[in-house]
Amino acid sequence: MKPLHTYLRFPALIVFLLFLTACSESENHATKSATIATLDVYKSRTCQCCQQWVHHMEDVGFDTKTHHPSDLNRIKNDYGIAPEFQSCHTAVTSNGYVFEGHIPARFVQQFLENPPDDAIGLSVPGMPAGSPGMEMGDRFTPYKVWLLKKDGSADVFASVNSRDQQ
Structure with a gap:
């Protein structure tokens, strides 16, 4: 008959591996849920698309x-x-950067990883179908994300031509 510790090696190894797996999953979850930045979001109390955009931002760590x-x-x-860059909601970071619209x-x-010196933030004017918070089934309208500058001018920051570019 084999000694008892021989029979316990394999279950002990399994328990140890399960422990390591659980720890690595917790670490990954913690990384995903780390706060990127805090946004003060100004919106109408009744606007549901704005609330959906807020959920979109929270889902990625804001x-x-x-x-x-x-x-x-x-x-x-x-x-x-x-006015030409306004939308239905305005988000502002603690250091004053603005993010207008969807x-x-x-x-x-x-933008927050490397904000241009002359910028105040970004904007998606209007409410393009298919943008975050404006999901409407299969509908999608291409749109531009604008870089808003301190002098009042704007440049294209990104062109979004499909859902998977969001």
Whole structure:
């Protein structure tokens, strides 16, 4: 008859490997849920597409605080967002960068990793079908993400021509 420790080696190895797997999954989850930045989001209380955009941002790691000001246009004007670049909601970081409209999270992340010196933020004017928060079945309208500059001008930051580019 074999000693007891011979029979316990294999189950002990299995338990050890399960422990390592559980630890690595927890570490990966922690990495995914780390906060990228906190966004103060100004929107109408009744706007559901804005709320869906907030969920989109939270899903990738942004922390959000939603506000429902009585004069949303004043917020946009205070942050220097020209009327032609306005949309239904405005998000602002703690250091004052603005993100207007249904901007995909990946472009907000890209901007925050290396913000241009002369920029105030990004904008997706209007409410393009298929953009984050504006999902409408299979409908998709190509759109541009605009880089808003301190002098009031704007340049194309990204062109989004398909859903998978978001």
